[in-house]
Amino acid sequence: MPSGFGNKLVIAISSRALFNLDDSHQVYQDEGLAAYAQYQIDREDEVLKPGEAFPMVQKLLRINDRLEGEPRVEVLLLSRNSADTGLRVFNSIEHYGLKITRAAFSGGESPYRYVSAFGCHLFLSTDAEDVRSALENGVAAATLMSSSSPQGDDGSPLKFAFDGDAVLFSDESEQIYKSRGLEAFTENEKSSAKQPMTGGPFKAFLSALHGLQTEFGPTESPIRTALVTARSAPAHERVIRTLRAWNIRIDESLFLGGLEKGEFLKAYGADVFFDDQKLHCDSAGQHVATGHVPHGVANN
Structure with missing residues (x-):
């Protein structure tokens, strides 16, 4: 810097x-x-x-x-x-x-x-x-x-939402899912639950946001963050332990188990959502501003 x-x-x-x-x-x-x-x-x-x-x-x-x-x-x-x-x-x-x-x-x-x-x-x-x-x-x-429902500045906190694999985290686990299927992915996440994941392209940005958040009281921060992931239990544990190992706080975490993300992002009130998969971006873009992150196995 x-x-x-x-x-x-x-x-x-x-x-x-x-x-x-x-x-x-x-x-x-x-x-x-x-x-x-x-x-x-x-x-x-x-x-x-x-x-x-x-x-x-x-x-x-x-x-x-x-x-x-x-x-x-x-x-x-x-x-x-x-x-x-x-x-x-x-x-x-x-x-x-x-x-x-x-x-x-x-x-x-x-x-x-x-x-x-x-x-x-x-x-x-x-x-x-x-x-x-x-x-x-x-x-x-x-x-x-382009978003179908552009947001305005209504004085509310700035809300960022992130996908997990290939955005906050590396795409190593997603590579297993793509090549060997859901069962192999789930087994890998269970056996690696206590092993923190490698950071993805947005880890440093999330860390910088977290540093800015810490300058405000817990209920006073003008920034909120959310993880919105297709993962579900038992693959959630590795996510939680990874963020804990990074010493980064996420305000909200949604483990959707494959459900479409758009309605949940609307309910959260995201100002912008970042995802590596174009399909999820198209769904999210009907409700909130969305950034496609062309990174990882889904974009090869």
């Missing part, structure tokens, strides 16, 4: 995840880069509508108002725009009062290479290839999908 950020939670987000750029992206696809650039310049004083991650970013930045001293949350903008075409994005950031001051405009190139340089804990984008590249470089990342 760059020393200038100290112990901050650092989130990087693409311009298309923060704002709705569907119209201008369509211009780019239909008419090319020059037409896109002119489209953005002509409309640089027109405020962009919020995108999928906008409410989450509002809640993240609001956490800084709850703590004294230096801000503890930093949100960065990473964009394929040039600084010239990105002026509309920054004008919109200013309009909404978002305290985002750092950005990398990569002029058409993939901006993921700046994720590590900034020391980011999480990268959110609508570009699946950028997300894969970030994951391959050891940074938690997800492709934000």
Whole structure:
């Protein structure tokens, strides 16, 4: 982590995840880069509508108002725009009062290479290839999908929800399930119950969230976390012991035994849910903002 950020939670987000750029992206696809650039310049004083991650970013930045001293949350903008075409994005950031001051405009190139340089804990984008590249470089990342039920910032706590295998944990157990079936998976988890699992791509991000949560009282934290997994008993024990070994607290744990996750995520009130399997993401996206994590055996 760059020393200038100290112990901050650092989130990087693409311009298309923060704002709705569907119209201008369509211009780019239909008419090319020059037409896109002119489209953005002509409309640089027109405020962009919020995108999928906008409410989450509002809640993240609001956490800084709850703590004294230096801000503890930093949100960065990473964009394929040039600084010239990105002026509309920054004008919109200013309009909404978002305290985002750092950005990398990569002029058409993939901006993921700046994720590590900034020391980011999480990268959110609508570009699946950028997300894969970030994951391959050891940074938690997800492709934000369009949600049928976008959330608003209603002043409630920021609620993250995570799948387990291949997201918080490695996909070693899932590999057994995929290759040898449920019975072999269950037997492996029973025999390995006291052996903590290896961390997955989102372990470091969860740990950073936990560190931020500890700065508040148990009932005062503006962040809540939930594990929402297809596992059920007896495969639950290894999960519990793994989190205990990591010294990380999860506020809520749902062991669904294969049930669809969407309704449970809606009941929890998730601001964003992360899962490695596209099928689960499609179901969840009907209810909450969802990030697909293209990692592990399910994405090979």
